[in-house]
Amino acid sequence: MPPSPLDNFDLAILAILQRDNRTPQRLIGEAVNLSAPAVQRRIKRMEQTGVIASNVAIVEQAAVGQPITIFVEVELESERTELIDAAKRQFSETPEVQQCYYVTGEADFILIITVADMGAYEALTRKLFFDSNNVRKFRTFVAMDRVKVGLTVPLPG
Amino acid sequence: MPPSPLDNFDLAILAILQRDNRTPQRLIGEAVNLSAPAVQRRIKRMEQTGVIASNVAIVEQAAVGQPITIFVEVELESERTELIDAAKRQFSETPEVQQCYYVTGEADFILIITVADMGAYEALTRKLFFDSNNVRKFRTFVAMDRVKVGLTVPLPG
DNA sequence: TGACCAAATGCAAGTTTGTTTCGCGGAACA
DNA sequence: TGTTCCGCGAAACAAACTTGCATTTGGTCA
Structure with missing residues (x-):
């Protein structure tokens, strides 16, 4: 099974999460023109496939x-x-x-x-x-x- | 105003968030022996004072x-x-x-x-x-x- | 010592967010 | 044309976050 490719929605979501991973899915959805559940499914999939390696707080x-x-x-x-x-x-x-x-x-x-x-x-x-x-x-x-x-x-x- | 010092609770919370910042506050509370709201207030304060610089997803x-x-x-x-x-x-x-x-x-x-x-x-x-x-x-x-x-x-x- | 003040806590209620379910519609294919 | 497969959105649901309040804790000063 090839690692399912990322489309522009995924990339747009990643760009947001890379900056702030606590952005509500509702807002992400508005930004990328998708419903919140759709955003949620994509995030979950990217976490399971390892595209998103982890979610962390950056400590000064x-x-x-x-x-x-x-x-x-x-x-x-x-x-x-x-x-x-x-x-x-x-x-x-x-x-x-x-x-x-x-x-x-x-x-x-x-x-x-x-x-x-x-x-x-x-x-x-x-x-x-x-x-x-x-x-x-x-x-x-x-x-x-x-x-x-x-x-x-x-x-x- | 001196940047309020961090106590052991704060450090323990940071250690967890540094690994996974989506750990529920309830679980953090159990881990450090504090209630969820207390954890939440400490996190908020550390975000406002800049101890926590940001919250991000790590992309592979x-x-x-x-x-x-x-x-x-x-x-x-x-x-x-x-x-x-x-x-x-x-x-x-x-x-x-x-x-x-x-x-x-x-x-x-x-x-x-x-x-x-x-x-x-x-x-x-x-x-x-x-x-x-x-x-x-x-x-x-x-x-x-x-x-x-x-x-x-x-x-x- | 004892009273007071400031800060932090826990609990409980209220609100937001995240998650699952379900039915629908479009694309690929025979 | 009919069928299957995905992914979507809407709504229902569950979980997490947030806030208000009474209480406790710790420290200061008379």
């Missing part, structure tokens, strides 16, 4: 005492599959690692880290990088301005 | 034809304030630029870009970097695996 990190965002490019010593997987697992399990990508190019991983202060970051580098004997080197970038943040995907239409 | 980018994620480190020619601001503005306005950070270190900006294919990325580089006469150089990393993605903030407690 400064308000919960984690104002600092840091990027790290990590380069490993060995790229043996099992070591890569071990690294993925460790990064995934670390709460301060907000995002982790395995990439091509001059680095192997790119991490986005959220911490309270530089001391916390320093402690984290020890745990994640120095205590690992598979990290060749890492480069740190400290965010001065989170110019644009989100997981919004550009939608056709 | 592959499902909407944008399967490729790319990192770019951008280094500018000049760091004059007004040129920095112009760059911030342009990156912010570009839908394919999902995230943009102004950073310290060997680069000035780090971008996370979402595109349909490498052709789209190539076109975007032309528009964003080559057509700009203030970009000294940029380095590209293509994500092979989005190991961990989200905007979840680690919460104390």
Whole structure:
């Protein structure tokens, strides 16, 4: 069964939910010219097929005492599959690692880290990088301005 | 007016909403030992004070034809304030630029870009970097695996 | 210590929103 | 032309959210 394609109604609904997923279905319906139940069915289907991965509240990190965002490019010593997987697992399990990508190019991983202060970051580098004997080197970038943040995907239409 | 501090109830509520912001307030109340209206009032307050920045649906980018994620480190020619601001503005306005950070270190900006294919990325580089006469150089990393993605903030407690 | 005030709570009623059911109509197909 | 299959809208229904109010809690000051 091919994942049922999305039509323009679905895309229009997604565009709204991506901005505010608590918009009442009635209003969504008015915006896209559909009845509320029709909107509801489409949302449900997109949730079940994984088009909508989740519904979450975005927390302002400064308000919960984690104002600092840091990027790290990590380069490993060995790229043996099992070591890569071990690294993925460790990064995934670390709460301060907000995002982790395995990439091509001059680095192997790119991490986005959220911490309270530089001391916390320093402690984290020890745990994640120095205590690992598979990290060749890492480069740190400290965010001065989170110019644009989100997981919004550009939608056709 | 100092931003009213968050107590353990608030943090517990945030932890839940960060995972699923459509959890019924009744269930949140049971989880944190509070009545539903109390939960509702706390959520409302955190929304008004900006602790909760927004409520959004997370869209699976592959499902909407944008399967490729790319990192770019951008280094500018000049760091004059007004040129920095112009760059911030342009990156912010570009839908394919999902995230943009102004950073310290060997680069000035780090971008996370979402595109349909490498052709789209190539076109975007032309528009964003080559057509700009203030970009000294940029380095590209293509994500092979989005190991961990989200905007979840680690919460104390 | 004791009285007062502010803030937050729980309960219950009222309102909005979300969900299911049902019958209808159009498109694809034989 | 008749049949089947989907998806729609209207209405009924269920669930969640919201508000008002009396009460409790915690802290301050005489």
